Amino acid sequence: IAGITQAPTSQILAAGRRMTLRCTQDMRHNAMYWYRQDLGLGLRLIHYSNTAGTTGKGEVPDGYSVSRANTDDFPLTLASAVPSQTSVYFCASSDGQTDTQYFGPGTRLTVL
Amino acid sequence: RKEVEQDPGPFNVPEGATVAFNCTYSNSASQSFFWYRQDCRKEPKLLMSVYSSGNEDGRFTAQLNRASQYISLLIRDSKLSDSATYLCVVNLASGGSYIPTFGRGTSLIVHP
Numbered sequence: 001i002a003g004i005t006q007a008p009t010s011q012i013l014a015a016g017r018r019m020t021l022r023c024t025q026d027m028r029h030n031a032m033y034w035y036r037q038d039l040g041l042g043l044r045l046i047h048y049s050n051t052a053g054t055t056g057k058g059e060v061p062d063g064y065s066v067s068r069a070n071t072d073d074f075p076l077t078l079a080s081a082v083p084s085q086t087s088v089y090f091c092a093s094s095d096g097q098t099d100t101q102y103f104g105p106g107t108r109l110t111v112l
Numbered sequence: 113r114k115e116v117e118q119d120p121g122p123f124n125v126p127e128g129a130t131v132a133f134n135c136t137y138s139n140s141a142s143q144s145f146f147w148y149r150q151d152c153r154k155e156p157k158l159l160m161s162v163y164s165s166g167n168e169d170g171r172f173t174a175q176l177n178r179a180s181q182y183i184s185l186l187i188r189d190s191k192l193s194d195s196a197t198y199l200c201v202v203n204l205a206s207g208g209s210y211i212p213t214f215g216r217g218t219s220l221i222v223h224p
Contacts, residue, residue: 039221042216103155
């Protein structure tokens with residue numbers, strides 16, 4: 001692995017289903033983030049984690065949960081998907097030195 | 113009102129032109145400022161950090177004005193390949209942490 005990866009690349013999901021988006025980084029960054037990007041609204045922060053074992057709510061956390069059991073992984077779970085969660089989801093990580101964020105390639109999620 | 117504001121554009125300029133974008137932020141206790149570039153359906157990538165004294169990287173110049181709470185990006189001698197969306201990011205103070213907050217992005221189209 002080089003950098004930050006996300007899976008799946010894209011997914012079509014029925015409303016009401018549970019879904020976990022995966023994010024893994026190999027840069028040993030302490031901080032990780034989940035964003036959603038919608039047309040005209042830019043990137044909005046869903047949840048973040050400043051270090052393993054801690055998480056925090058961003059601007060649009062409702063309907064989403066995260067966990068940070070270790071440094072490398074930061075999964076995002078939709079417990080019961082709704083059509084308004086149709087979006088492109090980006091995971092990012094940053095080091096504590098420069099605060100520069102590095103993004104994964106994104107997951108395109110469609111909820112029908 | 114969004115905490116980080118950008119003019120969405122699009123800015124439509126000919127090759128060789130100079131173009132400038134501004135980004136305003138609401139929280140004077142903010143730290144760490146960045147410009148990212150995003151190509152269509154791709155992940156954002158760091159263009160440059162913004163330092164208090166201003167900084168330059170080739171044709172790109174970034175400046176920070178803390179008194180007026182804005183950052184700027186100047187692109188000289190525009191190339192066709194500069195066509196993209198430019199996102200400003202401000203780490204806003206929030207409850208003892210600094211939370212990265214994106215503007216909605218400014219679209220640049222450079223034409224022949």
